[in-house]
Amino acid sequence: MSNVKNITLGFGLLLVYAGCIDDDIAPVESTTPYELEIPLGFPDMTIPADNPLTVEGVQLGRKLYYDKMLERDNSRACATCHVQAHSFSSDANVLPHINLGWSRNFLWNSKVSGSVEDIMLFEVEEFFKTDFEKLNNDPEYSNLFKMAFNVDQITSTEASYALAQFVRTLNSGNSKFDKFLRGEATFTNEEYLGYELFYTEEGDCFHCHATMFFTDNSMHNNALDSIPDPGYFEITGDSADYGKFKSPTLRNIAFTGPYMHDGRFNSLEEVVDFYSRGLERSATVDPLMKNLASGGIQLSAGKKAALVAFLKTLSDEDFLTNPELSDPFN
Amino acid sequence: MKASGFVMAVLVISLITGCEENIKVDTATAEVTMLFTHSVDGNKVQLDNLIYKNALNQDYSIKTIKYFISGVRFHRLDQPSVELNDIHFVDIRDTESLSYVFEQKIPQGAYTGISFVYGLSPEDNTSGRFTQPPESLMEWPEPMGGGYHYMKIEGEYLVNGSPSFFNFHAGMLDGVPYEIHIDLPNSAFTVSDNTLHLTLNMEIQNWFQNPTDWDFEYFRGAIMGNHEAQKTIQENGVDVFTVGISDGAL
Missing domain, CATH: 1.10.760.10 (Cytochrome c-like domain)
Incomplete structure (x- = not known):
């Protein structure tokens, strides 16, 4: 009898659970959740369910952010124009990459609106025109993307997600x-x-x-x-x-x-x-x-x-x- | 088996009640929808058009209308009134904000009137209450007492033929509350359907008259730190709002 009850309970709970959750992409199970520190006085940050912050994702995003390989001709990285000492801005007159996790409009003329993933996708696909064959042929990146997103083939989606994870850690609130x-x-x-x-x-x-x-x-x-x-x-x-x-x-x-x-x-x-x-x-x-x-x-x-x-x-x-x-x- | 049947029944109930999307059917209540309209001299406001004249014959235009309403209350004869706890933010340029379905339903029956708070009562007007835009962008700075703007109306007025901007911004100044508790005229109604539609109209001209004719040249563009201006807005605002009522489908 107890087995019947347990099965019933389990099935029932599954029904309750399955009936309420969204159909988002599940995070990679082997990753380590990244504990984001929100500055005191700031509201909670909304993070997309399909791109939770992980230690692996943030580290990968940081590496990409500073890697000129992101640009098709290897000439620039994000950090070329977004310099930490200048609050991730520079005399290239770009808007600073800080506290973007709370933003919905990006660039001076709001060319991109939506999430941090959206602006990073724009950067990868339209600004840098990243050569993904180059990234896929790099054993280290292949391994890092596998660890962070469990993918064998790197696309602009994973690259923008990794960059978005790192950018969400660029939070300044201790002045x-x-x-x-x-x-x-x-x-x-x-x-x-x-x-x-x-x-x-x-x-x-x-x-x-x-x-x-x-x-x-x-x-x-x-x-x-x-x-x-x-x-x-x-x-x-x-x-x-x-x-x-x-x-x-x-x-x-x-x-x-x-x-x-x-x-x-x-x-x-x-x-x-x-x-x-x-x-x-x-x-x-x-x-x-x-x-x-x-x-x-x-x-x-x-x-x-x-x-x-x-x-x-x-x-x-x-x-x-x-x-x-x-x-x-x- | 009886026990497992009971467990199953509990779980089925959990399934039914566990998701927000599920709707409770209650024929004795009515869902309240409020539409927000804005007029000048009885006509729908035309934004960005310097075509209006106030009681002092000063020309003006309207570019921005943003405000909070809260504490909507439905009064009944010989019964406690029904208060809806929602705080709603209206932005004339945001179509979605011009229609609002209140979270709480009201009992069907006869009502003697409707009242509400234009702006925010002091207990609702605490800094940090709203963390997300657009509401958070209504913040009223701490050096002026904190909390939130009740309302922002912005536009232009003419001075000797030259346009100047005015920011008709209202709020609690230095801890002095200037919200308005408004009893809507002609707001008795009976609701016998499961929906109630209210149309709340703001007659903008009335902000600028009765009892005090608003003088743009006297108050000029910036009034947030001006108690006289805030008090004038509070007194003029009593007859700014009217309501239209219909039950059932529009």
């Missing part, structure tokens, strides 16, 4: 600002004035550089030019999107210059000067730029310096030097 919020650091008077300017409508930075990520991940025309570059219009074809670009994160902003989508400003001081007096009218300027009519927020020299001082509190030195994120070939 002086974060320590200030946690009561572990105090601002100087100048930094605190900058903090107040940032978070009130006098400076009015917070509407676009919002949340703990200092970006709203949205597209805006911030009044850079009277005849703006196309920006998001190139993607949507909607004239209302002309001149709109993604709000970049301001975390580690002191290390991610030059600034704006075309890298026209070399210093934070130039950026603050622009918002203070350099706004230009065009048809699609965002209504959040409410000082457009007067050319900007008209900050005094002291307040501009304070705003820059606050922006520098967003630097996370630990992240910029974290050896676990560094070039594994060195």
Whole structure:
């Protein structure tokens, strides 16, 4: 009788379980789950069920990220333009690869939207045009992909999944600002004035550089030019999107210059000067730029310096030097 | 065998109730759907068009309308009212947000009226409550008291023929709550079907009048730190919303 009950129980539980789960790809059983550390104060990260973080996947992704073999002619790796010391950005004027696990729009003109896997697939297939015959003929990569994804043939899917796993570990949230919020650091008077300017409508930075990520991940025309570059219009074809670009994160902003989508400003001081007096009218300027009519927020020299001082509190030195994120070939 | 039959029955019940997708059928309740519409002077709002005039004859346009509603409550005669716990975020440019099915159903029967909170009550308005966009992007900065914007209306107004932007942003300022507890006029109804459709209309012109005529040149573009402006919005907002009611399929 007990055997009958056990079989019934087992079958029943199987029914309950099978009736509720999604039909996602099961992770490779022999892999080791990777324990992702989410910075304090950040929300949980949504990770696709078919690409859970594993130690093997993250390590493979890190190797790929730094390997010029990813590019068809072996000339560039992700890390060529996304340099750790520059918050995974560089003077190539690319957006920093940080905290992307919470993003849904990628690239300045939001050419790719979706998951980190989607942007990494774009990088592999369209940007690098990776030669997978080359990867498949490399015994080390064959072995690493086998361990991480249990595949005998490497495709753009596995490569983008591995890169996405590593990119999800590039999380920066331990700046002086974060320590200030946690009561572990105090601002100087100048930094605190900058903090107040940032978070009130006098400076009015917070509407676009919002949340703990200092970006709203949205597209805006911030009044850079009277005849703006196309920006998001190139993607949507909607004239209302002309001149709109993604709000970049301001975390580690002191290390991610030059600034704006075309890298026209070399210093934070130039950026603050622009918002203070350099706004230009065009048809699609965002209504959040409410000082457009007067050319900007008209900050005094002291307040501009304070705003820059606050922006520098967003630097996370630990992240910029974290050896676990560094070039594994060195 | 009786024991195994009992176990099987329990498991079948578990199977039926274990998945979110399963629907409980209850003919004594009604599912509440709310549609959100927006008008100026009674006509559907036309975004990005500088065609409106406020009570002071100032020209203005509307580009953005985003807001929270919460604490929707259905009042009954001689019975406790029914409150729905949902907080819903509306963005006029996000079509999906303009229709919302409340998680909780209401009993069928006669109701004397509907009330709700425009914005968020102080107990709902705590920093960190919303972790995902778009709601999280309504955050109200800590130096101004924290929590979330109740509403963002943005547009342009004309000053001596030249356009300027205004950000009609409302919220709890420095701990002073400015949400509005709204009793909707003409909102008595009887629901005898299993669906109830409400159409909540925001008459934007009313934000700018009664009792105080809003002067764009006086308040200008930025009002988040301005208690007088927040109080004016709160007082003007009492008659901004009206509701249309129908039960059964639309």
